[in-house]
Amino acid sequence: MSTLTLDPIAAKASLLKKDGGQLLEVSMGPQHPSTHGVFRMDVVLDGENVVKLKPIFGYLHRNHEKIAEDETYLGSMPYTDRLDYFCSITNNWAYALAVESLAGIEVPERAQYIRVITAELTRLQNHASLVGFLMQDMGASGTPLMYAFREREKILDLFESLTGARMMCNYMRFGGCRVDLPTGWLDQAKKVVAAFPKFLDEFENLLVSNEILMARTQGVGIIPAELIVNAGITGPLLRASGVNYDLRKVDKYGIYDRFTFRVPLGDHGDVYDRYMIRILEMRESVKILEQAMRDIPEGPFTDPKTKVRNFRPKPGEAYGRIEAPKGELGFYLISDGSPNPYRYRVRPPSLINLTVLEEMCLNRNIADVVIILGSVDIVMGEVDR
Amino acid sequence: MFGSGVLKGMAETARNFLGSYVDKDRLTTVQYPEEHAPRIEASRNFPFLVYDGPDPMAGLRCVSCFICEKECPPKCIIIEKSTDKKPDAVGKPQAYPVKFNIDVSVCMSCQICVEVCPFDAIKMDVDFEQTATSRFDALLRTKQQLAKSNEYYHQIHPTEAAAVDAELAAARAKAAAPKPAPAVAAAKPATPAPTSAAMASPVATAPPTAAPPAPPTALSSRPEAACRSGETRSATTEASPTPDAPAPPAKETASE
Amino acid sequence: MTLEPLKAELEANIPGCQLEIVNNPSPSGQHSLLIDPGHALAIALYLRDAAHLRFDYLSNVTGVDWPSRELSEKIKVKKIVDGPDGPVEKEVDEVVKTQTHAHLEVVYHLYSMALKHGPVILRMRTEDRADRVHLPSFTPIWRSADFQEREIFDLYGILFDGHPDLRRILMWDEFEDFPMRRDYVEPDDYEYEPTAHDDVLKKTIAHYTGETPGGAA
Numbered sequence: 001m002s003t004l005t006l007d008p009i010a011a012k013a014s015l016l017k018k019d020g021g022q023l024l025e026v027s028m029g030p031q032h033p034s035t036h037g038v039f040r041m042d043v044v045l046d047g048e049n050v051v052k053l054k055p056i057f058g059y060l061h062r063n064h065e066k067i068a069e070d071e072t073y074l075g076s077m078p079y080t081d082r083l084d085y086f087c088s089i090t091n092n093w094a095y096a097l098a099v100e101s102l103a104g105i106e107v108p109e110r111a112q113y114i115r116v117i118t119a120e121l122t123r124l125q126n127h128a129s130l131v132g133f134l135m136q137d138m139g140a141s142g143t144p145l146m147y148a149f150r151e152r153e154k155i156l157d158l159f160e161s162l163t164g165a166r167m168m169c170n171y172m173r174f175g176g177c178r179v180d181l182p183t184g185w186l187d188q189a190k191k192v193v194a195a196f197p198k199f200l201d202e203f204e205n206l207l208v209s210n211e212i213l214m215a216r217t218q219g220v221g222i223i224p225a226e227l228i229v230n231a232g233i234t235g236p237l238l239r240a241s242g243v244n245y246d247l248r249k250v251d252k253y254g255i256y257d258r259f260t261f262r263v264p265l266g267d268h269g270d271v272y273d274r275y276m277i278r279i280l281e282m283r284e285s286v287k288i289l290e291q292a293m294r295d296i297p298e299g300p301f302t303d304p305k306t307k308v309r310n311f312r313p314k315p316g317e318a319y320g321r322i323e324a325p326k327g328e329l330g331f332y333l334i335s336d337g338s339p340n341p342y343r344y345r346v347r348p349p350s351l352i353n354l355t356v357l358e359e360m361c362l363n364r365n366i367a368d369v370v371i372i373l374g375s376v377d378i379v380m381g382e383v384d385r
Numbered sequence: 386m387f388g389s390g391v392l393k394g395m396a397e398t399a400r401n402f403l404g405s406y407v408d409k410d411r412l413t414t415v416q417y418p419e420e421h422a423p424r425i426e427a428s429r430n431f432p433f434l435v436y437d438g439p440d441p442m443a444g445l446r447c448v449s450c451f452i453c454e455k456e457c458p459p460k461c462i463i464i465e466k467s468t469d470k471k472p473d474a475v476g477k478p479q480a481y482p483v484k485f486n487i488d489v490s491v492c493m494s495c496q497i498c499v500e501v502c503p504f505d506a507i508k509m510d511v512d513f514e515q516t517a518t519s520r521f522d523a524l525l526r527t528k529q530q531l532a533k534s535n536e537y538y539h540q541i542h543p544t545e546a547a548a549v550d551a552e553l554a555a556a557r558a559k560a561a562a563p564k565p566a567p568a569v570a571a572a573k574p575a576t577p578a579p580t581s582a583a584m585a586s587p588v589a590t591a592p593p594t595a596a597p598p599a600p601p602t603a604l605s606s607r608p609e610a611a612c613r614s615g616e617t618r619s620a621t622t623e624a625s626p627t628p629d630a631p632a633p634p635a636k637e638t639a640s641e
Numbered sequence: 642m643t644l645e646p647l648k649a650e651l652e653a654n655i656p657g658c659q660l661e662i663v664n665n666p667s668p669s670g671q672h673s674l675l676i677d678p679g680h681a682l683a684i685a686l687y688l689r690d691a692a693h694l695r696f697d698y699l700s701n702v703t704g705v706d707w708p709s710r711e712l713s714e715k716i717k718v719k720k721i722v723d724g725p726d727g728p729v730e731k732e733v734d735e736v737v738k739t740q741t742h743a744h745l746e747v748v749y750h751l752y753s754m755a756l757k758h759g760p761v762i763l764r765m766r767t768e769d770r771a772d773r774v775h776l777p778s779f780t781p782i783w784r785s786a787d788f789q790e791r792e793i794f795d796l797y798g799i800l801f802d803g804h805p806d807l808r809r810i811l812m813w814d815e816f817e818d819f820p821m822r823r824d825y826v827e828p829d830d831y832e833y834e835p836t837a838h839d840d841v842l843k844k845t846i847a848h849y850t851g852e853t854p855g856g857a858a
Contacts, residue, residue, distance in 0.1 A: 058811040063796075066821055075458040078495030104668025143398055150413050157425065164429035164509065170495045178500070182427065182544075195410070206397045209390030229697050229754050232785020245698075245754045309456065309501055316667020319701065319750050319760065332703050332748070335667065347701040347750075355787050384811060 023051060026366070030059050034137050034370040037380030041357075041369070048365045053358045057351070060384035068344035073099055073174070073311050076344065081168040083346060084382040086129065089122045089159070090324040092172035097253060098320030098331035099174045103313035105306050111176035112255045113296040117189065118162070118171065119322075120285045120292070124196060125155040126325035127236075127278040127285075130377045134275060135207065137374035138216055144206060151199045154192045161185060174311065176302025186293055193289045200282055208276075217272035221360040221372035224269065231355040235327025236277045237376060241269030247323035254322075258295070259288045271375040312339050326350055326377050346385055350378040426542060429509035430494050432487060434531045441532040443471070446506035448479035453498035453507055461491035462498065477560060485528035490520055505549045511541050644672050647694075647761065655683045663764060673748065673762035681765055681777045682803075688751060688761065689782060696761060699783035701750040704793035706822045708770065709743035743770045745799050749779065749786075767799060770822075778804035796821035 029040035038059035044052035064083065068076040080095045081088035093115055100107060107115075132148030156166040162185055163169040163178070171178050207213055223233070228241045238245055246263045248256040264280035266273030313335045321330035327349030334343035353376050361369045405412040415422050436444035449466040465484035472478055498507050510533070517523030539546040648660050658680035663673045676684050688696040714737050722731045745767045752759030767774045778801035779786040790801045791810040798819040801807055809816065818825055 058813065061811040063820055065796075066825075071458055072456065074497065075456065078458055078493055078497065081495075082493075101669040101671075102667050147401065150411070153413050160428050161425045162427065164427045164496065165494065168494065170497075179427075202397055202401070206394045210394050211387055211390050214390075227784070230784045231787075232699055232783065243754060245757070250757050309452070314667060316665050316669065318665075318667055318669035318671060319762070321700070328700060330701050330750070332701055332750070334705065343703065343705050345701070345703040351788055352785055355784055 021046075028366075028369070030056075035373065036133070036378055037383075039373075039378070039380055039383070041373075043361075043366065043369065045366060048367075049363055050361045050366060050369060051363075053361050053369070055354050055357050057384050060380045062385070064385040065344050065346065069340060069342070072339045073313070073341060074308065076341070077172070078168065078170040080346075081170055082381055083348065083385065084324065084326060084329075084350065084379045085167055086126045086379055087122045087325050088167055088169045089118045089163075089171055090322060090329065092169065093119055093254075094320060094322045094324065094329045095331050096172040096174055097322060098318050098333050099313070101320050102316060102318035102333050102335055103174065103306075103311075105175040105303055107175055107254075108300045108303060109255075109297050110180075110299040111301050111303075113292050114177050114181060114301060115172065115254055116256070116259075116292045117289060117296070118159070118169075118177075120289045121155050121158060121189070121193075123285045123325045124282055124289075125152040126377075127282050128152050128199075130325075131203070131275060131278055134271075134371065134374040135213075137370045138213070140207075140213075144203070147199070147203060147206070151196065154195075158185070158189050158192060161188070173302055173306070173308070175306035176300070178302075180301040186296070189289075190293055193286055193293070196286050197283065200279060204279065208279075214272065216368075216371060217275060217375075218270055219268070220271045220364060220368050221375060222268060222270050223356055223360055227356060227359065228269065231352075233327070233353050233355065234349055235323070235325070235353065235377075236274055236281060237327070237353055239263060240266035240273040240277045242266055247321060247328060251321065253320075256288075259291045261285075261287050271371055274375040310339065312337060317343075321347065324349060326379070326382070327353055346382075348382045348385060350376075350380075350382040351385075354378060354383065424511060426544065428511055429496055430513050431489050431492055431510050431515070431526075432496075432498055432507050432531070433510040433533045434485065434528060435506055435508055435535055435538050436532050437535050441529070441534070445481060445528070445532060446504050447482050447485060447528075448504055448506070449482040449485070450504070452501050452503065456497055456501045458495060458497060459491050459493055461488040461493075462486070463488070482528060485531065487526045487531060488524060489515065489526055490524040505553060508538055508542070508545075644674055644761075648674060651684055651687065654687055655680055658684060660684075671760065671762055673764050675764045675766065678765055678776050681763075681779075682782065684763075685779055685782045693756075695753045695755045696751040696759065698752045698754045698759075699749060699779065699785045700752050700760070701748075702779075702786050702789035702793065703748040703750075704797040704799060704821065705746040705748060706770070706797060707741070707744050707746060708823050710741045711738055712741060713738045744768065745770055745774055745797055747776060747793060747799060774798060775800045775802050777802055778807075780804050795819075798822070 024045045026043045026045055027040060028043055029035040030038040035041070040056040040059070042052075042054040042056060043050055064079060067079060071079070077092060077095060080091040083091050099105070128148040129145075129152050132145035135144035136142070159169055159171075160166045161182060163171040223231075223237070223241055225241045225243050228238055229243055234245070242265050244263055244265055247253065248261075249263055261284045264277050264284065266277050315335055315337045317332070317334040319330055319332045321328050323329075328347065329349055330347030332343070332345040332347065333341050336342040357373065357376065360372050364372070401411060435446050436442075437446065438444035449464050451464055451466070454460075454462045454464050463484065463486040464482050467481050467483045469480075470478040471481055494509070496509055499509055535546070535550070538549075644662050648662060651658060651660060659677040661675040663675050665672050688694050715734050716737055717732045718735045719730055720733045721728045722733065724731075747765050749763040749765075750759075751761045751763065765776050767776060776799055778790055780790060780801070781803060787804075787806075788810060790799075790804055791807060793799050794801060794804075794807055795809040795812055796819055808814070812820065820827075
């Protein structure tokens, strides 16, 4: 949460232009609807053009990593829900994956399928609401967002009937999941997933060929492929720039090698591509869901040998990462043999995806900053931790 | 034609608007204070304490073993243990909480207290309409406010409560059954006594320490209790091995 | 990826670099390579640019604090002991206490997006925890280190030489301590939104009034 440390007079002088005009320094946020939470950007404008932009974080900082050092391994699980509060289940999975790799825990077959199903549902609802928010940022107030939320609601209902909570699911456990699928849940989920492509068609009818949308998004916020790799940006942003890197294909964590799906790639790396990538990823997620719900076996949903209480992994360390809807979400744990992790590190995709925000926004209008930020898909709970 | 995309979108909006009059899927909202959305059985928000019988304070299942206080991630549970003992849900003399407070302004509804409780004494409530005018006293729930009857539990989580009741009935039958040698019983806590109650309950017949867990068909019908692996159950038997030697392990867990 | 051939390769190509393989006993088997800060940039450049390595993606940068700990180790020592028939040599257990070297550490997880392999885990250690806490910055090589190194500077106090914009990122500028260090003590008013917890309430009242109230607050 750092301000620009310039001497005020020098700062004023630096805002003077050679032709006698003046640059304008605007503080966007932290209380601004377009910044997706409490996020601030210090923007220097020449007329409407951005000449400098510094993102400023920390308003939601609660030192999640320090809290986790005082918690048991299980005790950190509900805190991971609150990182990216849109995708609590994928956060749970990433953390569970790191702990399982640290302690060498095997996950039973059925649990793997449940994890894939819930994680892909999470991806559906995250991407659906993101495209809704993106349209909202663009000025299409209400309609697309409400359509997206209507679909998201159905998925959240599924989460509630499975985990008990709509957003703070706290569902994964080391070696499996907390509860088994209740009777009838799969049928319900199949119904929701079967209806989802219809919603996507509708959504595409609504917006994809919309001339205003194209004018606002095409060619905006381009990041070249070399820079995006170097900046460590992952997830739909990376693939919108044409880099084929999806951890579900690369790491094949869980059981992702059993499903046939494709990784959509963009050509231009602009906001429109990022929007389209998310729509296409939702279609691929539907495919994964259909296969997973068809193939899910009976069996135990959690590893019976793993203890719930007094869980102490042997000393060592592990880094576990998954393809969360926003990018690579990693957990790095160091154990010293005690019930609490010695070091607990979250690799937040939202924060690192903001690394080249300035490059994306330079020489664009200030109105474009809003949609570029919207296309990055950040959640401040994860950025600030 | 320029503008055709916009028009296409408009047509979609119109279809959705008109559709909301005929298609229930298109209109998912309810008029909240007057109408409530159908409650989902598994939903949870804050914990409550279960009691059996008519008297809330006498029937509390909690034996103040401090496990939930210790495991609670945000540390919102405050327990004080009694010095005397009273019979618990299974019929063994156990300590009871003199003070059991939950600070619901701190509680994050994670359900870990329920998961670790070996006595089925704390469960998740569904009452989400909780408003208060003060952040301090009003949101610090005492055991009087937290105590809710087993009937209420049955009402809000029927499948889960039935499974818990079956387990408790089995434990009670086991405690009442004459034991040839208490030492053997303590050493093999998981072996179910062949009583009628135990036979009636599929939960109790599956020895929890055995490696393969209960068949999933049984599990899927009881979403909550399904999470209890052998670990929790053995904690029950551990904490109350025999009527003759009650309750030292509770202290042990508190001090570790 | 096995580290031994990589270590040999790096030693052959970067003269003078000191590398050490740090074993990870956990089942994850993610061993790491301890590199010396003096040659860190050369090693990083080599890892990024060598055609068969191409570690173009720095995924994760972690700071770790290792304050000095006391290790006690039992060793067998031969000693002359007074026995019943005069002094005899005997094996005696002796506890040797050693202090570990206090340092801060940075861990880098590298992957290759081009060749889809990894991770290679690099570690770098500072000389101590007090004032010799300089390490070279990897930001000029991988932009993704930018915010993560700033965060480590903010929370651990490691100074990254060569970082273009090393400011606090999550805490405010006026903040002085480094909260992620193991010996950090939070100020007594940090929970300035008091809760109904007695001890927090007491602590807060004591902070604002300067007196400790007796009994339950």
